[in-house]
Amino acid sequence: MSPYEPQATDTDEAVDRFVMDGFARMTPRERLELAMDAxxxxxxxxxxxxxxxxxxxxxxxxxxxxxxxxxGRELTLAVYGQEAEAWFD
Incomplete structure (x- = not known):
């Protein structure tokens, strides 16, 4: 088995494992709701x-x-036209 690869470089490995285990126990719907809330x-x-x-x-x-x-600027201008340039100031 390969060594554990933490997801967060600034977090203790035990905490990282705890968080990842929590995500693993979530249903896909719960993970999606969490992502949508974020x-x-x-x-x-x-x-x-x-x-x-x-x-x-x-x-x-x-x-x-x-x-x-x-x-982003390119897509916004393509959709809304040059007037949208003012939205970037």
Missing amino acids: YRDVVRLSIAGIARRHPHASMAELERRAGALRL
């Missing part, structure tokens, strides 16, 4: 950061800017 948290944090830089922006604008960051 994604929603990342989106909320992204919007909060953008709101700090653009305090007068509407929620719709904040969501557009956050979406543009996730999609």
Whole structure:
């Protein structure tokens, strides 16, 4: 058997094993729900950061800017056109 390869380089091996064992006991649905919750948290944090830089922006604008960051400049401009360039400032 090969030696254990930790998933996290900054975590004690025993803790890493405990976390990975927990993931292994989860159903696929539970793992998906966990991933979806994490994604929603990342989106909320992204919007909060953008709101700090653009305090007068509407929620719709904040969501557009956050979406543009996730999609990247090239895809955002291809979908929304040149006006979307302003979402990257």
